[in-house]
Amino acid sequence: MDKYCKAIELDKILARLAQLCSCEDAKAMALAIEPARDLRDVRELMQYTVDANTLTNRYSTPSVGAVENPAAALKRSEIGARLSPRELLDVGKVLRAFETIERWRRQLEGGQTSLSYLLDSVVALPDLQKHIADTIISEEEIADNASPELADIRRKIRQAGAKAREVLDKMVRSATYQKFLQDNIITQRDGRFVVPVKLEYRNEIKGLVHDTSSSGATVFIEPMGVVEANNEIRLLQGREQAEIDRILYELSAQVGGCAASIRGSYEAVVELDLYFAKSRLADEMHASVPAINDTGVVRLKKARHPLLDKHKVVPIDLSLGETFDTLVVTGPNTGGKTVAIKTLGLLTAMAQCGLMLPVADGSTVPVFKKLLVDIGDEQSIEQSLSTFSAHMTNIIRILDEADGDSLVLLDELGAGTDPVEGAALAVAIIEQLRAQRARVVATTHYAEIKMYALNTDGVENACCEFDVATLRPTYRLLTGVPGRSNAFAISERLGLPSDVIENARTHLSGENARFEDVVAQLEGTRQELEKERALAASQRVEAQRTSAEADELRRTAERERERELERARVQARGIVEQVSAQAEKLIDELDELRRQKDSADFSERAAAAKVAFKANLRKLQDLADPVTRKNVENYVPDRPIKRGDTVRLLELGKEGTVLSAPDGQGYLNVQAGIIKTRVHQSEVRLVDMSNKRVTVNNAGVSSRGVSSKATRDVKTELDLRGMTSDEALVELERFIDSCVLSGVPTVTIIHGKGTGALRAAVQQRLRKHRNVKTFRLGTYGEGEAGVTIAELK
Template sequence: MDKYCKALELDKVLVKLADFCSCEDGKTLALNIEPLTETEEVKALLEKTVDANTLTNRYGTPSVGSLINCTACLRRAQVGSRLTMKELLDVARILSSIDTIDRWHRQLEEKPASLEFLLDSVVALPNLYREITSAVLSEEEIADKASPELADIRRKIRAAGSKAREVLDKMVRSTTYQKYLQESIITMRDGRFVVPVKTEYRNEVKGLIHDTSSSGATVFIEPVGVVEANNEIRILQNKEKVEIDRILSELSAQVGGCCDSILGSYEAMVELDLYFAKSRMADAMKASVPHINQQGIINLHHARHPLIDAEKVVPIDIRLGEDFDTLVVTGPNTGGKTVAIKTLGLLVLMAQCGLMLPVADNSTVPVFEKVLVDIGDEQSIEQSLSTFSAHMTNIIQILQQADERSLVLLDELGAGTDPVEGAALAVAIIEQIRFQQAKVIATTHYAEIKMYALNTEGVENASCEFDVATLRPTYRLLTGVPGRSNAFAISERLGLSQQVIENAKEHVSNENARFEDVVSQLEATRQQLEQERQLAQSQRQKAQQNRQQADALRKKMEEEKEREIERARTQARSIVEQVNFQAQKLLDELEEIRKKKDSENFADMASKAKVAFKANMRKLQDLADPVTKKTGEYKPPRPIRRGDIVQLAGLNKEGTVLSNPDGQGYVSVQAGIMKTKVHQSELRLVDLKDKKVTINNSGVSTRNVTSKAQREVKTEIDLRGMTADEALMELDRYIDSSVLSGVTTITIIHGKGTGALRAAVHQRLRKHKNIKSFRLGTYGEGEAGVTVAEIK
């Protein structure tokens, strides 16, 4: 990392990024990041960070744990070396992390193209993971089930050990030997079972001496009776070691065979860990994605320095490269000038490192090949350089490198020498850098540079706002307004006598005084305009709120209007259906009267029909008026539901409810052969518990049976115009009524049409228990449009 990046503290940002990484190699990768200088490369790198952030916000960040770099042991296994148990467990940890990433990858519904190659490079090896973890229990222990041979050897070792312990237990419990023993215990020396014997009795216990205590009072003797058992244990232990070596070699060979796959997955996971770390840091900074442009335009909205406490940092807006290529920032000391230019430079470098930026949306930055910086006090005692000399040395190097793809940041340009010469030199340096077509931001106190910015096209003034009343900077960067040093105002507020201040003002040149007055007037005008802008913005927000409330109210009224229209349409349909029903009833009555025209009382019938016709016409007129108020509101004893027998108010007609009330309270009612849709307020429940039906001169009580007139069933039923479900329900009811009335033959009119209704009727007749047979109608009966059925 070059000195310019360090001057902007990019190294500290990368340390912060490394803290978000999960593994050491990821941290190393983060610390070694260098800004890219090609636009397309920066866009591709930033896209990976954005995709990682999108995935983590939607699916969570996969936990890879603390990955360990096992490259060395994997390469040794690849060439045939045997790995230790610890090395195999390290490999198993990597395999576990690989499996975690693989399972997380497989759950993704949308897979981002920028990270797909890395995610596909992580290949899980579940079988190898199970082989290692089932065989190796710890860094020093192999499981018995690692192989059948090992399990058998260890079983024999345990058996031989039990045999030896049994012999020694008898000895230590024997009264003969207890007086020879230092303690009645069994211990081990050199992997062999022994007993502690007092030194003076070592000749009394026959066996091999393996060790002596530090005091010399005890010798550890292997009795002759357990020598053979101990020898067998030693042989078995050697076999166990050989078998363990074989198991480790076999596992190492399997690891070596998968070496390239494991290393490829590991490298991909380390890189993924870096992108997930960038994502986590972006969330911590509340960062957004900047637009990358090739025109050298910088436009940062509410930019925040990432190393300043988020609770204390003041967001700033910075523009450069569109209307002007040079920005001169002025203002008092500690006002935030240096922080402003360091924020700009650091955010540019962060974007070129593929990091999201702590800025508001729609911010844009270009890609610079070089970011050249002269910031801070670089006085060098070793090189015998003064502050001014050190700055000039640095600026000379900048002038040698600056070009059209460079961003130059100069802090306190021209300071440290004679003000007149320093100001002239500063202007000359800015002009030279502009001639080399680099973008420039410089901070200064010199009025001459402020005047240069006012009089030069492509150069703009900016200032860091300072509140003289509180003697505190606001840290806001105001583009287009030159700043004031405010030295006199600050001194006066701190208590310097007015006489000294007036004397100082007399020493200021008239030209500088006039310039400061102009700046002061501009600042006052700016503050007034700022207040007016805030007031206008507040009023605009209030107007927007009022407009939104009006829009919401208008939308609500439109929705209410639509509901009322739909309610009126439904009511109109109901009225039309009821009018059709009443008209059909009148036609039926007229047809009945016509059929009886030859009867003796025809005149009376006609007279009564005329009176009834007029009465029904009045009812139709009342029915056609949707505004007519109904008096005497009826409340049913229970909610009306499908299958109820009801009376239609105003029609004096009983019918059967075919459907439950809909959302607006309307139900379908079948009255005779007519079906209508009426509001449930127009219906009256009929109490049927006291009604009876007479069959074969016997009184039988039944429910859901209406008057005698309803039991007079015609010999035909018309199902045309009904749906299949409605038709089958009406057909079942008609057949039941026909059975009760003793009808033997019925005619079902279903029409020809598509044949679907006829097929449904025939299907129901085949299964109906009361139907003996059925056939299609013949010529004169309606042919295929009717079905004639015989009732059992």
């Protein structure tokens, strides 16, 4: 990495990126990243990161583990060498990583992404991976079932060992031999079973002496009775090792046959690991995707230095290359000038490395072929260079390299020498860099450079705001406003005598004093305007809130009015149904009388019908007044009437089934045959139906409480993050329909920031939706550009 990138601390960002990588080769790739210089390359690198971040948010990150590069083992296997169990286990670990990637890839939905070619390059070899896993247990152990021959040999070894141990067990338990033994145990020397014998009794046990203890008091003898069994074990162990070598050669040959595929898949896995690490770094920084251009235009919104605490750093807005190509940043020491220009340089370099940036939506950065930086104290004792000389050496090199594709960052330009000469030299350097068409950002304390920026087209002042009342910087970068060093104010607040300060003022030139006064007036005016703007913004928010509340109250009143009208319509419909039923009953009775007019008792029947008609007429008149209800009998049911009960309608003389429990006014809905009516509970009588099954329209009715879609909680927030545009639009349609049916006035749609494609698709659909009145992006505290607030009709 060149010295300029180190000066803006790009190496520290890459170190953070390396820590997020899983495997060592990916970490090495991360540390070796250099900013791309071509627009197409930068956009391609950024797209890799964006696609990795999108896939991570939707499907999580595939875990490849700390795989090691199998290149050496693959090369040896290709030339026919036998790989050790350790090498084969490492290859198996790599193959498991391939399987993990392939399983993760199978769950992906949607079309191709920029990472598809890498995912397609990872080819799993499940048979080889399983063969290695089943064969090798550890670096020192091969599984018995690695081959039938190995299993048979080891079975025979166990049998021979058991035979030898049986002979020795009898010996150590024998009273005859126990007095000769140092310990009643069986041990091994050089892979042969032996017993520890006291030195003075070594001639009492016939056998071969294999070893002596360190004290010399014990000899380890292989009794003649187990020599043959031990010899057989030795022979079998030789066969065992030969079989293990054969198995390892066979596995190594299989690995060698797949070496090219494994090598290519491993390289793809390492590259994928790097891109997913970039995605994790973006999530840590709460980063977004900037637009990439080749016009030299920088527009950073709410940019944060990624190495500072994200909870404490003050975001800055910074632009360059549109109406001005040079920015002069002024202000007091520790005010944030150096951090501001480092933020610009670092974010530009990060974007050219394919990293998402900690900035707000709408930011854009260009691709610079050269990033030239002079920041910090580069005094060199070895080279006999003073601070000023070191800076000049750097600036001479920068002047030699700068061109129209360069971004030049100069900290404390002209410092370290006589102020008059330093200021003049600084102005000359800026003019030369502008003549070479470079983009320049410089920090300074010199009033002459501030005046130069005020009087020169294409050069703009900026300052890091400082609160003199508290002696604390606010770290806000204000473009278009020259800053003050505030040396007198700071010194006075720190306790420097006022007469010393006044004496110092007399030594200022008249021109400098007037300039500082003008800057002070501008600063005071700006702060007043800031306060007015903040007050206006808060009042606007309050007005919007009040307006929204009024609209909500109006909509609530409208909904209540509609509900009352609907209630009245239902009640009127019930009255009409009852009147119609009563009228039909009267007509039926009249028809019956007409058919019986020739019978003997016709007069009596006619008189009775007349009385009944008058009684029914009075009932119809009562129905005309739905408010007044009479309950002459003062009837009280044995228990409260509930849904599913069978009741008798007094007016109709029919039985019916209760469809709903009585409401607050005592009305209930009843189904009597094909007639559905609404009556007061005083006009019905509860019927004992303990032995009957109650049905409504041939369907069983449960007495449990009924819940409906209208009474369930309705969500007012929809989260579309991680979905494709097509999936999101289907969910959006369903969500809006549900909210409209439930009377929800305002909904929140979460689509995230990301590339902005999902947000654009959502807002395009909302713009054409028949049930959407208005919509807007979220404000601060609502999610900003990550959410859309929609008002429904």
